[in-house]
Amino acid sequence: MVREWDPRTASSAEIASLLDTLNAVLAADLPQDPPWRESSLREYLAEVMPGERRISWVAQQEPASDGTSGAILGQVHVLLLGNIGVLEVLVHPAFRRNGLGRDLVLRAARRVYQEGFESIGVEVVGDTPAVAFYESLGFSREYVETRSVLDLSGVDWSELAGMSTEVAAGYQIQFHPGGPPDELMEAYARSKAEIRDIEDGELRPSSYDPQRLRDSLDCLHRRGMTPYIVLALHEQTGEVAGLTEVVVPAQHPTRADQYDTIVVQDHRGYGIDRAIKARMLLELRSAEPQLTEVQTWNAQANEAMLKVNAELGYQTDRDWCEYSVDVADLVHRLDAGR
Numbered sequence: 001m002v003r004e005w006d007p008r009t010a011s012s013a014e015i016a017s018l019l020d021t022l023n024a025v026l027a028a029d030l031p032q033d034p035p036w037r038e039s040s041l042r043e044y045l046a047e048v049m050p051g052e053r054r055i056s057w058v059a060q061q062e063p064a065s066d067g068t069s070g071a072i073l074g075q076v077h078v079l080l081l082g083n084i085g086v087l088e089v090l091v092h093p094a095f096r097r098n099g100l101g102r103d104l105v106l107r108a109a110r111r112v113y114q115e116g117f118e119s120i121g122v123e124v125v126g127d128t129p130a131v132a133f134y135e136s137l138g139f140s141r142e143y144v145e146t147r148s149v150l151d152l153s154g155v156d157w158s159e160l161a162g163m164s165t166e167v168a169a170g171y172q173i174q175f176h177p178g179g180p181p182d183e184l185m186e187a188y189a190r191s192k193a194e195i196r197d198i199e200d201g202e203l204r205p206s207s208y209d210p211q212r213l214r215d216s217l218d219c220l221h222r223r224g225m226t227p228y229i230v231l232a233l234h235e236q237t238g239e240v241a242g243l244t245e246v247v248v249p250a251q252h253p254t255r256a257d258q259y260d261t262i263v264v265q266d267h268r269g270y271g272i273d274r275a276i277k278a279r280m281l282l283e284l285r286s287a288e289p290q291l292t293e294v295q296t297w298n299a300q301a302n303e304a305m306l307k308v309n310a311e312l313g314y315q316t317d318r319d320w321c322e323y324s325v326d327v328a329d330l331v332h333r334l335d336a337g338r
Contacts, residue, residue, distance in 0.1 A: 040224025
């Protein structure tokens with residue numbers, strides 16, 4: 001039974017069943033990743049940025065004779081933003097290879113097509129069955145990042161403390177849990193605009209204006225994700241010369257997600273990138289003592305940041321790929337194959 005599904009109104013049993021399927025997928029495809037928890041999972045699935053929409057469907061077993069809800073065997077949601085629908089599909093490993101994944105994709109693709117969107121994109125983790133699945137549906141690889149993971153148990157904290165101070169004179173390194181102060185929001189937005197056409201993939205548009213940044217931070221909090229910001233302030237001009245962002249999700253609080261790390265072009269070569277990332281790790285050690293790992297993603301061409309990550313102790317893990325397909329072609333192809 002496949003039906004449209006709203007996490008806001010879903011029963012607690014359905015949320016728990018979806019979590020079981022999610023963790024079964026992780027155990028099969030990414031066994032070194034920590035299992036997710038139910039904490040704020042409903043909010044994680046429901047909350048979106050202003051102007052964006054998320055539509056979900058689940059594949060669910062028929063209810064039991066006593067009326068108990070059937071287990072959720074698969075789920076698809078599509079985030080509608082700009083002119084693209086961003087897809088995410090889960091199918092329990094025990095129920096793969098029977099057409100369920102294709103059916104879920106078709107449900108989402110038809111809706112995206114009906115609403116006039118031009119393309120569908122999806123993040124695909126390298127060396128998992130998802131690669132062959134999406135390529136068989138006609139998706140093409142557009143962009144590749146490398147994920148790296150830092151095991152905090154192996155960090156030399158005294159060495160890291162030294163790295164955090166190795167920045168040229170004239171810069172002040174600041175730590176801001178929860179997000180930058182409002183008086184720095186405009187300067188913060190200007191620094192984020194540095195990567196508009198350089199490192200961004202298409203599926204995760206960055207925030208480039210102060211209000212969108214505020215909305216983004218509000219959305220993170222609503223989803224149960226705690227942001228931390230370290231920035232380098234240029235003392236002479238008051239401009240944000242560099243920044244790094246980490247989010248600790250309630251859903252997997254032992255592994256943090258590193259978001260953007262940016263050094264503005266005119267301020268490169270002064271040791272800012274390594275210093276702000278080192279300072280972030282030092283702050284997280286006390287702010288989030290349950291953390292055991294930090295994961296980050298970088299474009300393969302970003303050799304400078306990959307070098308900094310290696311110096312901090314990150315180990316490269318897997319490719320993280322963005323695929324896309326023309327939505328009309330996808331719908332026609334899937335309908336023809338039914």
